[in-house]
Amino acid sequence: MNHARTDFRAFLDTLTVAGLMHGIDEPVDPYLEAGAINRHLLESGLPGPIYSRIKDSIPGMRLAANMFATFPGVAIALGLPADTDVHDIIDCYRERFGRTTEPVVVAEGECQQNVLLGDDADLTGLPAIHGHPGDGGRYLGTFGVSVTKDPDSDWTNWGIYRGMIHGPRALGITLHPQINHGGRIMAAYHREDRPMPYAMFFGGDPLYTILGGPGAPPGVSEVDIAGGMRGRPVELVRCKTVDLTVPADAEIVVEGTVSPGDVLPEGPFAEYPGYLVSDPAPAPVVRVTAVTYRHRAILPTCSMGIPMDMVFPQIQMAANFKRALLQARLPIDKVGVPRAGNGMAVVVSTDTPIAGLPQRIAATIWSDAAGSKLTPYVIVVNTDVDPMDTDAVLHAIVAKCHPARDIHVYPGFYNAPLQPYLPPGPHRALGAGGANVLFDCTWPIDLAPQDIPLRSDFATSYPEDLQRRIKHRVDAWSLTPIDLRGKN
Numbered sequence: 246m247n248h249a250r251t252d253f254r255a256f257l258d259t260l261t262v263a264g265l266m267h268g269i270d271e272p273v274d275p276y277l278e279a280g281a282i283n284r285h286l287l288e289s290g291l292p293g294p295i296y297s298r299i300k301d302s303i304p305g306m307r308l309a310a311n312m313f314a315t316f317p318g319v320a321i322a323l324g325l326p327a328d329t330d331v332h333d334i335i336d337c338y339r340e341r342f343g344r345t346t347e348p349v350v351v352a353e354g355e356c357q358q359n360v361l362l363g364d365d366a367d368l369t370g371l372p373a374i375h376g377h378p379g380d381g382g383r384y385l386g387t388f389g390v391s392v393t394k395d396p397d398s399d400w401t402n403w404g405i406y407r408g409m410i411h412g413p414r415a416l417g418i419t420l421h422p423q424i425n426h427g428g429r430i431m432a433a434y435h436r437e438d439r440p441m442p443y444a445m446f447f448g449g450d451p452l453y454t455i456l457g458g459p460g461a462p463p464g465v466s467e468v469d470i471a472g473g474m475r476g477r478p479v480e481l482v483r484c485k486t487v488d489l490t491v492p493a494d495a496e497i498v499v500e501g502t503v504s505p506g507d508v509l510p511e512g513p514f515a516e517y518p519g520y521l522v523s524d525p526a527p528a529p530v531v532r533v534t535a536v537t538y539r540h541r542a543i544l545p546t547c548s549m550g551i552p553m554d555m556v557f558p559q560i561q562m563a564a565n566f567k568r569a570l571l572q573a574r575l576p577i578d579k580v581g582v583p584r585a586g587n588g589m590a591v592v593v594s595t596d597t598p599i600a601g602l603p604q605r606i607a608a609t610i611w612s613d614a615a616g617s618k619l620t621p622y623v624i625v626v627n628t629d630v631d632p633m634d635t636d637a638v639l640h641a642i643v644a645k646c647h648p649a650r651d652i653h654v655y656p657g658f659y660n661a662p663l664q665p666y667l668p669p670g671p672h673r674a675l676g677a678g679g680a681n682v683l684f685d686c687t688w689p690i691d692l693a694p695q696d697i698p699l700r701s702d703f704a705t706s707y708p709e710d711l712q713r714r715i716k717h718r719v720d721a722w723s724l725t726p727i728d729l730r731g732k733n
């Protein structure tokens with residue numbers, strides 16, 4: 246059993262030592278400035294920020310961004326070495342996800358070192374940012390995990406749903422009965438005309454945030470999966486004002502209730518596809534009853550854009566798709582959800598020439614809960630292409646995917662309403678008018694082995710002993726590498 250500290254601070258400390266995060270002590274404005282710094286650091290390949298002085302927030306409170314932006318960072322969050330190969334991270338997640346260990350409730354937790362009740366429970370003192378000029382307001386909830394409990398069973402759901410500050414004690418949340426489990430649970434309370442108890446927590450073990458992202462099947466509590474994946478029960482404390490429990494090691498907790506019919510316009514928000522596409526829309530409001538936090542609490546935040554500032558969803562989607570493909574007994578090798586595709590494209594490799602295999606791969610992905618909502622692009626490649634290598638994938642498309650024969654368009658599929666190519670209006674709101682597409686970049690199954698063109702690269706073209714000798718000679722020349730992925 247691993248009893249090393251795994252809270253958010255320990256995670257950030259490890260990232261800092263690895264050169265992936267760094268502290269910023271200068272005052273920074275939560276209005277646009279922090280968001281712009283977050284994006285600039287990310288897009289310049291610089292370490293993520295831990296701000297210790299966000300203007301107008303409770304003294305001592307801190308804000309962190311870009312902590313999930315790298316694959317080494319996600320490896321660290323999962324307890325793996327930072328240099329773990331991305332496909333090994335995917336396989337580790339795939340193998341561990343699904344183990345469960347029930348949590349334990351403890352009497353005290355760091356997350357309640359400071360308790361603000363009633364009128365003192367003021368959200369505006371938290372270091373939430375207005376990150377992008379087009380956003381509808383200051384977003385407290387970006388990496389916040391919503392906690393809701395089914396009124397009719399033991400199911401406690403964790404899910405990440407964005408949350409915009411409306412005022413000192415009002416937080417707008419994108420709870421929606423058709424879209425997320427939190428919304429489905431809310432509908433069960435509201436059918437009986439009862440307010441739903443609600444909590445949003447931030448930080449704690451980074452696994453909590455990671456597990457809040459993809460969700461688990463209805464009835465399965467993510468907290469049990471967090472315990473199973475970490476190999477020990479999650480320690481929870483009872484909330485101060487609502488009948489819910491939250492992780493003892495969380496940084497900040499917001500408690501409140503969501504009453505039937507209580508909605509306010511929420512959004513827009515610069516979202517995962519990298520474009521600002523949504524309009525303000527009515528969303529449920531959490532009326533805040535308590536805010537609790539650790540001393541010198543650290544709020545995690547995200548600043549989405551191009552590229553995405555988090556890569557754990559790509560790991561989870563690849564792991565879940567791979568599990569589904571293997572369960573369907575399809576002969577696949579690797580699965581990748583490359584960063585550049587923001588979850589909207591998946592690449593699968595296979596060398597097995599079976600008629601219709603690419604279609605069965607695509608059908609399996611589009612039957613998955615996340616794939617059916619988020620991933621209209623399925624690209625199937627041979628195993629000489631690493632699905633996470635976007636240059637290699639693009640090359641496979643242009644070299645092996647016949648423009649008239651191998652691109653299969655399936656109109657009528659649901660596409661996420663945030664998909665930028667959907668036209669604005671009621672169709673987009675419904676996710677209607679979309680389509681899915683399969684790029685079959687495998688050699689045709691009727692191509693005789695002797696007719697398959699030979700790759701002309703170093704690793705495939707030359708005998709191994711010649712390769713070894715050449716590498717040895719070139720090493721001795723001590724040359725400085727140049728970046729062939731430049732944008733020119």
Ligand SMILES: Cc1cc2nc3c(=O)[nH]c(=O)nc-3n(C[C@H](O)[C@H](O)[C@H](O)COP(=O)(O)O)c2cc1C
Binds near residue numbers: 387404407457547
């Ligand atoms: C950073 C981040 C932000 C997210 N924001 C939202 C959101 O605002 N609304 C939403 O419905 N899903 C959002 N999601 C996706 C949900 O977390 C995901 O659909 C998950 O399955 C929800 O959990 P549930 O299935 O238990 O409802 C977000 C995910 C991440 C990682």
